[in-house]
Amino acid sequence: MGNLMLLKLTISILSPEGETNFISMWKSFKHPRQWSKLLNPISHIESYMMSDCLRLGMVIPFILNRSLTVNCLKPQELARLQERTNLNRNQVINMIVKCWAIVAKCSQLAFKTTLTNNNYDELAIYLKKEREALIEVKLMYGHDINIIENALQTNLEWIGSTGEASEFSNDFVGLPNLHASCHLLRHARTFGTLVNTAVRTKEMVHRILKNIVPHTNCKNIEFDLLKHYTTLQAIRHLADGGIDPRNLRHSVEFMNISQDFNHLFKDWFIMESSEADNVELEVCSQSSQFRNIILRKPVSAHNTNIRIDTVSFKTDLALAYESFGYRASLINQKCNFYEGASYIQYIHNAKVQCHLNTDDIVTIQVEDYGESFAVIRAIFKYKSNNGYLYPFIYVDWFEDTYKIHGKLDCLIYVL
Template sequence: ELWHGTLWHESPLFGLTSISYNDVIYSTGEFVMYEFDNVRYYGRILTFIQVEENGSWRIKIQKLLNYFDLPRIFRSASHDTDQLWMTDDFILIRRSQIIKKVVIWLEDTDQIPRYEKRISEILYKHNNHYTIRPIEQQHHHPNEYIIMGIPPSPNMKVFKFFIDLYYDDFGTFRTVYHSLGGLYVQFGFVPFSGELEDVIKPFIKDIKQLQHGIVMKIGEEEVWVTGGLGLTTADLPQGNDLAGILRQNANYGCRTCEVFKENLTEIDYDIKKHGRYHHLTDNYFDYLHQLHDVPSLQTAFAKEHGLCIKPNVLDQLFRDRHTQTPQDAFHAVAGLGGRLLNITLESFTRDGEAKFLTVWKSFEFPSYWSRQQNPISHRNSYFMSDTLRLAIMMPFLLRRCLNNRSIKDNTIQRIKENNQLRLNSQAISMIKQCWIKFAICSKAVFAESMSDNDYVRLDATLQNLSIDLLKVFPEEFSNLPNLHVLRHLSEHARSFGNLINASVLLKEMVHRIYKSYVPHTNKKNVELDFIKRENTLQSLRYLIDRGLHNHIQINGKIKSLFDGWYLTSQVYSNEDIEEDQENNFTSPSSNYINIKVRGKWNKQKIQENGFSGRKLDENMVSDISWTYDNYFGQQAAIEGKEDNDDIENEKWFARIQAIFVHRSNDNNYHVFLSFEWFDLIGFDQIMQCNRYLLQGRNENWKRIHPISIINSHQKIHFVHDCGTSCIVENHDINNRNYFKNDFLYTAV
């Protein structure tokens, strides 16, 4: 969640700012001496983190190094004994490990009269090698530029709000004739020929007041409410506007670093040493203001640093324009996927196109996916989410259809020349690997939860993808802004917990919902109609979340109705369902209610699916006896039970072969599932997926289980590992090898 990110933790607008220990108050941003493994170190308090398991607090400390901690290459006699070095590393400690506060001067700030240590440089890693940059090339801790209001009473409860502003061009009538600017904090639409700065003034005024704090009454209690702008999300051009940076086609059009447009995809470029830092950009804008009487010099200086002439109006608020206006991962990754898709499909020969379409039409896509349009003829109609979905399956599609005759000769020759390859098959393999790495990166980018190790892996994975794309298609991806954006995504993920929180993918869907709602309004007071609709939805959410007083009765099934999960392929009305028999089914668990079955198989269908007939064979009788005993504790349900295996509490995968109804000796009806189990046989180094073997008919794995064995509605996808014996739409049943699609994720 957002509160797992560094911004939420460190900013006094949102997180905890101080704690007390032994009658001493320690605040974020302060320097301390602490003890770890009986050794004393210097560090800086970044934030306070509550451990979820037991509710105790930990202090996140930024590590500082002394002279003897430096790598030997950086040790010099010219360094003074009072000098320390800042690092990007941190450690979590308990309050009891703090020894004392210390006064340390950061040399990019005003000099203080008395200090114990000073810091002028930062030690960090670039391309796995240690290097040093000046202290001013760092993002200041939020405590250095945010001034908080003080509650009237120290005992007053404090509530803090994180404001996420989303800005996009709002074409309300789905045409180019009416393009309005929409803000999703309050509803404000930029009038025709108007400016964002004009419509956002009331918002700025309100947020300024919120930053300093407001006394509000909740119930009968007065509370202190504060907060501020935490995140501004937008597409690449609009995001640059909000950060006060020229758009991406300028010489210096990245809003996170000062990379020149001819070096955008240079892998060795040091984005930290050449990063954009809020306080340094402030200095640039101050200098631009001094040049207002000399427009030519002002324009030249702004162009030299990729700056707008004036800072954005949002700079009136407490914010870091560079860290809090992250590049959007959704547009960047989907844009790269769309370009890679176009390049790949345009490289197909006629035979390659025909083979690809044949495989695509018969491919076993997840059953809950809607059918996509033809990617050859209609890919220009694809939404970004459609592109990301197809990218999940592209490694398997290309594995089945791509060969030396599928790709045009000039494309193969160009790849061979660029990479000193001898065989055409090697060039084909490189194209396949691009798609495999893109699918891996897409899933990593849109992961819902991330750890510190995940951020490191994400950065390495994205870098590997960039290297491969530049090797295979250098002309198409060199100096592409979207490819450069990948360099910054891991830091954005750290700041906001994950990249979904800082992405517009969900907001784009909300955007589309509002657009579709416009035709149902009177089109005269659209703002009021939107507010009424949103208030109604929020009220429903409030009621569903039991946001009521305890004395108000609410149906107990409401919570399970909205919190539960359901197994369904389609939604039928009660009139459409013809039940196969009128008996009520015995539920294996309270979570399963109103169980119904439909679509009873005839004898031919039963035999086609590998069953002997309408009655249970000996193996099925044994399995169902075992099931009654292990799940229901009913040993008398069926006589002749012999098996009594233990089920381990592990996650297993299976394919549902059949659903059947059985009446036990007590005349109760039960619903059972017949499974074909998958057995893990190894990891495929080429496809980067796990390989499984589907259960054979003669293998004695328990096939029959009640529906309660499925304890979550997980979206799992298996793809047949086709061999030469497989033909289109007819897999070889003797080939029981499958890939688990480990690239699968939900692309909004």
């Protein structure tokens, strides 16, 4: 989606005050716990990988909406933007935030693991909005509208006639993958998803190797990662017997490779997870859609904000049991609380690994209301009358105000 290019473009126009405000708001913004630590986007942008750009791209509209003012842009940049767009200063700020909001929404749709017919229609709408927004951004930086429109129209006609895309001219250098968005909808309908599972493996390898490369501060580590990744690919090739898929023939040089492995792997080691002693495996699932439920990191009930001796808590627990067909009176009193939980959920015959933590904001499908939002206040297990332990989450629901934010184009909820 070109998040990295747009991110660099946005950072380049920030004044020192703008950078300070941006970083201050970025540090105070609450991220999901399962996200890996994001490096400082101002000083470490060259170390950002695809997953980093995607995650920052999802929250940057809200960060900019709270931190970006007319004083946060370089005076010469603000003057140039006003001149090219014929907008006043506040309108320029709003346009930058709206552009990021569209890109974030497009990314959210593109990276959904499952897509419905409504999602396809929504993706088509937002892809068009994204192209228009990015073209407008390029116009703000001096690109000729005729060059952009002609190149885009040529590319669309080529797609329609041959099913393939031609490359844009050199005048399109720096434009964030505008031509790629012309393919996304067709690929989504053809393959059912736009998620490339191979990327996760590569990013995992890169994230491990990133810790190996010393002094990454402000350093472009692409070459270092490329060398490490190429080495691992070569080792994988050797471990497979040195078979070349083009001729399916063993190479003579690989006959004694096992002796060389002793030298290559002598410093490698594997250790047990530090969380192994804090995992509970004996809980049962209330639904066949949820498997392999694991509760992590026990906490004392005194360290939670939940009072289990209140009538409201006992009523909610009884209603939860009743929802899956257990209507007997609850005789046990003890609840064991945990900081997190993980499980595998089956969605449309696909397995999805999910992780939950206290204070996370989650979406929940409610039978009569559809998709609703809630904050997790507690994760606990309770022993029912039949002797089985069942896991539960205690949530506070967000209330829909049925209002849409003017710049971010998202629904507004209150807690």
